[in-house]
Amino acid sequence: MTTSGTATPETCKECAPRKELRAYDADVVDYLNAAQSAFHCVAEVTARLTKAGFEVLDERKAWTVQPNGKYIVTRNGSSLCAFAVGGKFNNETSGAICVGAHTDSPCPKLKPVSRLEKSGNTMLGVVGYGGGLWHTWFDRDLTLVGRALVRRKGRVSQELVRLNRAVCRIPTLAIHLTSGDERSSFKPNLQQHLPPLLATGIQDALASDVAKRHDDVVVKLAAEALTCGEDEILELELQLADFQPAALIGARSEFVSSGRLDNQGSCYCGTTALIESLETLQGDASLRVLAMFDHEEVGSLSQQGAQSPFLGDVLRRAYKGLRGADFDAFVARSFQISSDMAHGLHPNYADRHDPKHAVKLQGGLVIKHNANQRYATDAVGCALIRRFAQKAACPLQDFAVKADSGCGTTIGPITAAGLGLKTVDVGPPQLSMHSCREIMGADDVYYAVKTFRAAFETYSDVAKAVDVDGVDPFWADPGKGWGVAVSAC
Incomplete structure (x- = not known):
């Protein structure tokens, strides 16, 4: 539901024309095809940021940071913090404006020992990572992506693995062999039914240490992709991925269809907004931050997750x-703006949504609300994000689950509690969350990028007018950053 006083695509006279709304179509598809794992996401974002002038810092070494500087820090190759220092940064009065997201998505991951044979066939031992809709992974052409630790000339380094062809499949059981109950309610046993078929029976070969844990075929395919010897691969950390590329679909090509939209959609929008905002960095006083964490889908409790001190460090x-x-x-x-994809209204299951908070694809960025603090949104966060959207001439929507439904959570409450960081939870709407294949509206990519960009560029001015715990009343000086009143939450 769109809140009174906030523009919608239909009512906003200043909203971008259709051609401009689709400015990111090709680029977001390219990004999604590149960011096929948390490791690939961090590598792709790093490449885009370094092209824009960012410098990579090493956590193990001393840093030199200065106004107008642009920097990247990675942890484990799967989490990233980038920050750009405003040219007018003042260490006594300036603050940070952060867009946060997560790099991981539910998927079947290879077990540490993935060698598996069934009835003379070579299979892959996998385990479900996160809360995936596992039935959607059946009968799809799948490939392997992830990372390897490779030893070349005595030096061990991380190298990314992405096979350029489909190599396995999880076949369903033929209808003639299933019972009526199985056909009406497909509930696969993840241990028994999820292992994908890799090959028919093959001859055993002399195996390296890693090949004793993973089938020779897997090690050979990884070595070919890395152009290294099989004995140079020390470790493999791989997962299954849909081999079908991301694409624009629909009668008007208005939907982005891809795996991992949750949460690569937010990672793309945050990265693009930060890069675009660099045009105004020199005249800004804030520290602009992009924080992307691994392991959100499994609780964020790791050295590179949102529960770690990474962002605070x-x-x-x-x-x-x-x-x-x-x-x-x-x-x-x-x-902080915590961005994680939101549940769009499913037209075939409209009863699963609160009728007053049913958000739609192509309707704009979604503000997420939850009275039980599953989201970090409060009135102050609402006011700020509404002002940023207003400055960007972009619509917003409000989401809350039905009173009789459970609610997911995000990195927002975690980082808010860990740092005492004022936070709002938002995200572009999508359908089929946690499926092997998800969809979102192409217009919503534009709305998110422009709203995040406005946040990066105007926070230092807008924040001056917001005071809840200080001596000045809330919105004490509307002339600084606000200009006109905006609706309350």
Whole structure:
């Protein structure tokens, strides 16, 4: 439901024309085809940011940070924090504006020992990662993606693996062999029914250490993709991926169809917005941050997850490098937009949505609300994101689950609680969340990018007018950053 006072695509006279709305169509498809795992996501984002002038920093070494500087920090190759320092950054009055997302998606991952034979066939031992809709992975042409640790000339490094062809499939049981109950309610046993078929029986070969745990075919395919010897591969960390490329579909080509939209859709929008915002960096006073975490789908509790000190570590070191003395005050002046894909209205299951909070594809970025703090959104966060959307001339929608339904969560409450960081939870709407194949509206990519860009570019001014815990009343000076009143939540 669109809140009173906020523009919709139908009512907004300033909303972008149709041609401009589709400006990101080709680029988002290219991004999705590249970002097929958390490791590939971080590599693709790093490549895009370095092309835009960002410098890669090493957590193990001292940093030199200065105004107008642009920096990237990665952890485990699957999480990333990038930050750009405004040319007018003031360590006593400036804050950070952060867009947060996660890099992982539900998928079947290869077990540490994935060698598996069934009835003379070579299979892959896999385990479900996250809360996937596992039945959607059946009868699809699948490939393998991930990373390998490779030893070349005595040096061990991470290298990305992506096979350029479909190599396996999880076949369903023929209808003639299933019972009526199985046909009416397909509930595969993940241990018994999820292993994909890789090949028919093959001859055993002399195996390296890694090939004792993974089938020779897997090791050979990975070595070919990496152009290295099979004995040079020390470890493999692989997962299944849909081999079908991302694409624009629909009668008007208005839908983005892809795996991993949750949450590569948000990663793309945040990255693109940060790059576009660099045009105004020199005249800005804020620290602009893009934070992308691994392991959100399994609770975020890891060295590179949102429950780790990664974001706090980066912010603290950046602020210290800018000669800041009071980090706690800096965090109190900061704001995070946690972006994770939202549940769009499913036309065939409209009864699963609250009728007053049913958000639609192509309807704009979604503000997520939950009274039980599954989302970090509150009135202040709402007011800020509405102002950013207003400045970008982009529509917003409001989402809340039905009162009798459970609710998922995001990195938002985790980082908000861990750092004391004011946060709002948002996300572009999509259908088929956690399916092997998901869809979202192409217009919503535009709306998210432009709203995030407005946040990066205007936060330092907008934030001056917002004061809840200080001596000044809320919105004490509407002339600074607000201009006109916006609706409350």
